[in-house]
Amino acid sequence: xxxxxxxxxxxxxxxxxxxxxxxxxxxxxxxxxxxxxxxxxxxxxxxxxxxxxxxxxxxxxxxxxxxxxxxxxxxxxxxxxxxxxxxxxxxxxxxxxxxxxxxxxxxxxxxxxxxxxxxxxxxxxxxxxxxxxxxxxxxxxxxxxxxxxxxxxxxxxxxxxxxxxxxxxxxxxxxxxxxxxxxxxxxxxxxxxxxxxxxxxxxxxxxxxxxxxxxxxxxxxxxxxxxxxxxxxxxxxxxxxxxxxxxxxxxxxxxxxxxxxxxxxxxxxxxxxxxxxxxxxxxxxxxxxxxxxxxxxxxxxxxxxxxxxxxxxxxxxxxxxxxxxxxxxxxxxxxxxxxxxxxxxx
Amino acid sequence: xxxxxxxxxxxxxxxxxxxxxxxxxxxxxxxxxxxxxxxxxxxxxxxxxxxxxxxxxxxxxxxxxxxxxxxxxxxxxxxxxxxxxxxxxxxxxxxxxxxxxxxxxxxxxxxxxxxxxxxxxxxxxxxxxxxxxxxxxxxxxxxxxxxxxxxxxxxxxxxxxxxxxxxxxxxxxxxxxxxxxxxxxxxxxxxxxxxxxxxxxxxxxxxxxxxxxxxxxxxxxxxxxxxxxxxxxxxxxxxxxxxxxxxxxxxxxxxxxxxxxxxxxxxxxxxxxxxxxxxxxxxxxxxxxxxxxxxxxxxxxxxxxxxxxxxxxxxxxxxxxxxxxxxxxxxxxxxxxxxxxxxxxx
DNA sequence: CTGTTAGCGCCTTCAG
DNA sequence: CTGAAGGCGCTAACAG
Numbered sequence: 001x002x003x004x005x006x007x008x009x010x011x012x013x014x015x016x017x018x019x020x021x022x023x024x025x026x027x028x029x030x031x032x033x034x035x036x037x038x039x040x041x042x043x044x045x046x047x048x049x050x051x052x053x054x055x056x057x058x059x060x061x062x063x064x065x066x067x068x069x070x071x072x073x074x075x076x077x078x079x080x081x082x083x084x085x086x087x088x089x090x091x092x093x094x095x096x097x098x099x100x101x102x103x104x105x106x107x108x109x110x111x112x113x114x115x116x117x118x119x120x121x122x123x124x125x126x127x128x129x130x131x132x133x134x135x136x137x138x139x140x141x142x143x144x145x146x147x148x149x150x151x152x153x154x155x156x157x158x159x160x161x162x163x164x165x166x167x168x169x170x171x172x173x174x175x176x177x178x179x180x181x182x183x184x185x186x187x188x189x190x191x192x193x194x195x196x197x198x199x200x201x202x203x204x205x206x207x208x209x210x211x212x213x214x215x216x217x218x219x220x221x222x223x224x225x226x227x228x229x230x231x232x233x234x235x236x237x238x239x240x241x242x243x244x245x246x247x248x249x250x251x252x253x254x255x256x257x258x259x260x261x262x263x264x265x266x267x268x269x270x271x272x273x274x275x276x277x278x279x280x281x282x283x284x285x286x287x288x289x290x291x292x293x294x295x296x297x298x299x300x301x302x303x304x305x306x307x308x309x310x311x312x313x314x315x316x317x318x319x320x321x322x323x324x325x326x327x328x329x330x331x332x333x334x335x336x337x338x339x340x341x342x343x344x345x346x
Numbered sequence: 347x348x349x350x351x352x353x354x355x356x357x358x359x360x361x362x363x364x365x366x367x368x369x370x371x372x373x374x375x376x377x378x379x380x381x382x383x384x385x386x387x388x389x390x391x392x393x394x395x396x397x398x399x400x401x402x403x404x405x406x407x408x409x410x411x412x413x414x415x416x417x418x419x420x421x422x423x424x425x426x427x428x429x430x431x432x433x434x435x436x437x438x439x440x441x442x443x444x445x446x447x448x449x450x451x452x453x454x455x456x457x458x459x460x461x462x463x464x465x466x467x468x469x470x471x472x473x474x475x476x477x478x479x480x481x482x483x484x485x486x487x488x489x490x491x492x493x494x495x496x497x498x499x500x501x502x503x504x505x506x507x508x509x510x511x512x513x514x515x516x517x518x519x520x521x522x523x524x525x526x527x528x529x530x531x532x533x534x535x536x537x538x539x540x541x542x543x544x545x546x547x548x549x550x551x552x553x554x555x556x557x558x559x560x561x562x563x564x565x566x567x568x569x570x571x572x573x574x575x576x577x578x579x580x581x582x583x584x585x586x587x588x589x590x591x592x593x594x595x596x597x598x599x600x601x602x603x604x605x606x607x608x609x610x611x612x613x614x615x616x617x618x619x620x621x622x623x624x625x626x627x628x629x630x631x632x633x634x635x636x637x638x639x640x641x642x643x644x645x646x647x648x649x650x651x652x653x654x655x656x657x658x659x660x661x662x663x664x665x666x667x668x669x670x671x672x673x674x675x676x677x678x679x680x681x682x683x684x685x686x687x688x689x690x691x692x
Numbered sequence: 693c694t695g696t697t698a699g700c701g702c703c704t705t706c707a708g
Numbered sequence: 709c710t711g712a713a714g715g716c717g718c719t720a721a722c723a724g
Contacts, residue, residue: 020696055719288634
């Protein structure tokens with residue numbers, strides 16, 4: 001039972017008229033008589049006619065499909081960004097092909113190639129953490145298709161970008177920890193080839209050095225991933241070094257959660273012995289015990305905005321590509337919960 | 347700068363040979379001389395030639411794209427199923443278009459229609475909770491494209507199906523609670539138009555009635571969704587009725603987490619006053635305090651298996667559609683953690 | 693108002 | 709070994 005759909009020609013034959021007439025009738029063109037239109041629509045329904053987008057796309061040179069490349073979709077973070085993207089692009093009549101690089105440069109390259117062959121109309125990318133060469137993005141764009149980068153920056157690659165002010169988020173978090181009385185604040189940092197992680201670390205460092213009253217030593221352990229087991233590892237490292245920290249600023253919530261598990265195992269109290277702050281505000285974070293203080297990011301909006309920028313490029317029909325790219329930096333927000341201490345009143 | 351890619355014809359003109367020769371040379375056909383092949387490949391590289399899959403698809407009547415329809419992707423559960431699907435389908439050279447119905451029947455219908463127009467080669471569906479009429483699946487399949495249903499059953503719609511034995515999972519969970527000494531076990535049930543939720547409820551009921559020694563009254567509250575706030579709502583309902591339960595079997599982990607928050611708010615101890623068991627084993631569940639006893643499902647495998655069945659159908663080139671469909675029922679597994687009591691030894 | 697022609701990019705006959 | 713012709717399903721331009 002090979003796929004056999006009825007075509008415009010089938011309708012035309014059935015009615016003994018020209019295919020072009022059928023085509024026009026179906027689009028309700030004003031230059032077609034009521035009678036033929038009715039007849040065409042009737043037969044179309046009878047034959048269960050469905051237009052073949054492939055043929056249309058080939059003709060129009062546009063597929064109305066957008067490629068979305070993320071490191072992974074199992075995290076709430078990227079899944080929610082995708083929701084934002086989808087909601088906006090749906091309205092504009094675009095479909096999405098979602099690809100996961102699994103943080104691998106090779107896979108990312110391969111997938112972008114496939115997307116390119118599939119003639120997607122544009123690309124939204126959050127690059128893999130292992131990606132440092134961006135020629136595959138350049139190649140993609142060279143074919144005349146717009147690209148928007150979101151969440152993770154690619155230095156050296158000029159494009160529309162929508163990022164979160166990670167530096168500011170870290171600054172807020174660590175400044176708060178300082179204000180709440182913590183003085184030995186450790187940072188469980190993420191992979192430093194990601195600007196996101198660099199910026200959070202820098203925010204942490206700058207908060208420490210700008211603190212008046214004492215010289216605070218940074219205390220950093222770097223982990224390679226974003227899941228809770230890395231949080232456990234990182235925390236164990238920190239505790240092995242003796243001289244416990246009195247606060248942890250973790251690269252994200254999952255890592256913070258892992259750290260909390262280790263802290264609890266040592267019978268230390270959160271936040272009394274050690275405060276913990278995460279990043280992301282995942283839906284579960286408020287349900288932990290104690291509930292997790294964290295830095296919220298406008299995730300959904302990040303998706304919407306990225307999609308909006310892409311649409312804008314898409315609509316600059318032909319036109320010379322804009323020399324200046326847009327750069328959006330969204331503001332994160334510290335959410336205070338019970339894993340951090342209150343600021344003393346005195 | 348409208349998209350302008352070089353075509354086979356461009357190469358042909360450049361070399362003053364026929365397009366068909368170029369086509370053959372590019373596919374390394376044995377009936378082409380070494381010299382022309384080399385020349386063609388050289389020019390192809392020069393012009394940065396990329397085959398246009400659209401044209402190929404139109405000709406072959408296959409796009410190598412599979413549609414995947416899930417209620418939502420922000421949950422770990424569906425995201426992981428998708429990973430399974432993708433890993434298998436990638437190998438076979440298929441791309442995925444992922445769609446979210448947001449549990450809405452209308453959106454589901456609309457999206458399946460779009461997928462159909464886009465000429466996807468097949469469809470993997472986990473239907474929306476509001477879906478009870480399956481004619482849109484039938485229509486899709488009527489065009490000769492294979493369909494596989496996963497995770498959520500559609501009674502009345504015959505197809506290859508890969509499901510989890512929810513009944514058994516519930517039975518395991520509630521039997522354990524009974525064995526651990528609980529006698530007043532409540533169930534926070536999910537939307538009853540989903541067979542998944544029906545089966546879990548039935549497993550709960552049957553565990554109660556098959557208990558020897560006392561007649562146990564079921565205690566059920568039904569919620570409309572799968573997020574933690576529904577868990578909070580459900581738990582509040584239960585506690586309002588006075589005569590507190592000594593265990594909660596929640597429809598899933600997120601709901602269980604919400605319930606735990608309310609229990610804690612009432613200063614009741616988990617598991618001493620009330621045991622809690624969830625369903626899904628989300629990655630965070632082991633990090634809750636107390637860690638959550640739950641029913642694990644072979645999520646990734648569910649994706650892989652579904653994809654495998656679809657591939658099998660895809661490979662039955664043409665052939666009459668199989669009269670008998672496959673039905674796979676995967677076994678879940680109870681994971682014991684600290685939110686439930688140990689079975690007394692005596 | 694309708695039909696004819698041509699072509700999107702590619703491949704597969706059929707003829708040399 | 710290579711070229712010419714035809715067609716996948718659809719639409720736009722040009723004729724009536």
